[in-house]
Amino acid sequence: ATSKLHLAARKKRIPITATAIASVESYYNHHLDANIQSLLHHGVQAIDMETSTIFDIAAHYHKTAAALLNPYDVLEYNQAKSSSSHRVLPAAAYRHRMKSMIELALNQIVSN
Secondary structure, eight states: HHHHHHOOOOTTTOOOOEEEEOOOOTTTOTTTHHHHHHHHHHHEEEEEEEEEHHHHHHHTTTTOOOOOOSSEEEEEETTTTTTTEEEOOOOHHHHHHHHHHHHHHHHHHOOO
């Protein structure tokens, strides 16, 4: 599912990156800072709260799944201080990416 989305995005010139993510129960958790170093070491580049549910449901029904993530706020980790901060991305760019991602996903659903 992911490779089909990636190929379709490239054809439409939609910038997309396949990456490892961590799906956690509590995104705004002060204990998360303690785990970020380990997550980074394992190649994690994004953290969300919903994706694991999508994959759990797909696995239950023996289906494939993919997730398209559109970052709105960015967790910036300072290794020297072992702390993180959040930065919000511009709303206009977020809305543009969201529109592109919805079109991409719907086109893939219709074509299957």
